[in-house]
Amino acid sequence: MYLDSNFGSMLIQLLIASIAGAGAYISMIKLKLKRNSQAENRDRKTKGRNGH
């Protein structure tokens, strides 16, 4: 057991975790947009088949 109390190590995590958090958020938004667009395409195709 070696506890690391270096402040620099802690501070750099703040930056890295923020970048990673932002990345994860952007990925989630992209995924949502993709799903929405897929759902819209499906709706359009369904409407087309029904003759509307």
Place this chain on the structure above:
Amino acid sequence: MIVKQKAEMDIKREPSSFRDPSGFVFFHQGSIYRQVNISYHRQYRHLMDSGLYRILVAKGWLLPYQEVDRLTDDPDAYRVIQPEWVKFLTYPYEWSFSQLKAAALLTLNIHKLALEYDMILKDASAYNIQFIHTQPVLIDSLSFDFYQEGSPWIAYGQFCRHFLIPLVLMSELDIRLAQELKNHLDGIPIDLASHLLKHKHSLFINQHIHWHALAIRKYQAKPARPGRLAKIHINKAHVVAMVDAMISAISSMKLKIKKTRWSDYYDQTNYSQASIEQKEKLVAEYVSQIKPKLLWDLGANNGRFSRIAVNSGAGLVISFDNDALSVEMNYKLLQSQPMPILPVLMDLTNPSPAIGFANQERKSIDQRNRPDCILALAILHHLAIANNLPFDRIMTWLADLTTYLIIEFIPKEDSQVQQLLANREDIFEHYHQESFERSLTAAFDILDSSPILQTKRSMYFCRKRQ
């Protein structure tokens, strides 16, 4: 059941177990135990009662243990647990790239799972991981602590030094650089890594190594202000995202080196099909006669004969080789076809020493579990000719380690020995079969010997002299 006390004091404390105030490891009547101290009882209860222990063990991530009666009258003791026995200890400087990578990913995955249970890994030492065959497992059950909302991962720096940096150095620069772990007990320093990697600037390397080194340097020089750590607040989702990003980056790391002198050894040997088949048959026959619990295969290369030993009844085989890529190949083969074989990177002419405080924290190779049988195939000429080791010294060393020995003698006329002698003066006038047998029989009784078909090589099956 748990509170019963015994006056017996014949316990022997594990010399390397002294840093953590939460408890320590000790031995009693041939079994291993860990004392959990009262100071750690809240964390221990949460680990056990929250379901985290159960799921970690079910996944094979944490070495299982059971609570037993207290064995001492130590007033600090809260519980005594008896973990499963790890049959052979290895250390990160003895692992291949993929072994270190598997251990790193296990550490991150355990930390991530612990976060779901409002706990963290309070330390991320590579020495807390051991391999049960090909599977890495966390052996330190006292490594968990409570997660405190907003706090950074206290073991992040240690994770970088023990895992991330050696992996990046092996992947980006040279597979041999992980050996630096032997010189730096608490992992390779971040500033040293930043210096070595000064021409490498991916976002991952910049974040975890270069910027990390800069941040450490900047704040090392400044006097510590009380409470400044409390000002750092990291959202838990961001901590998880950081761990996920590290898992993703480490998972995709690859070795650039594809070939070494030894990595395609079996494609370049001078054996005919008949001679290799006979050699395999002899090894199988000898091993099946003794069915050793623990066998060391010295110079195992990709573990071809280690597999034969297991198939012939060896309980566990430790496959030693000094070529990092051969150990890597062996480990990867075992990942696809698991067997009780543990590949270990080791230079037999300079084996792992005892290191750490008082030279007692990490054991030398001969302080670990000794084998019942040693397999020394096509290695004698490397020890005797490439490294100038006299037969007598080699045999004394082997007899000190094992009861049974299966050894191959390769004479000077053999093309492999001729290659070793090609660029040097032949000063090995004693390198011949008669002299070898003289040294061998001084330490061992020969139970069987056999020439290998279509070669001038011979195999010997021996037992240590009483």
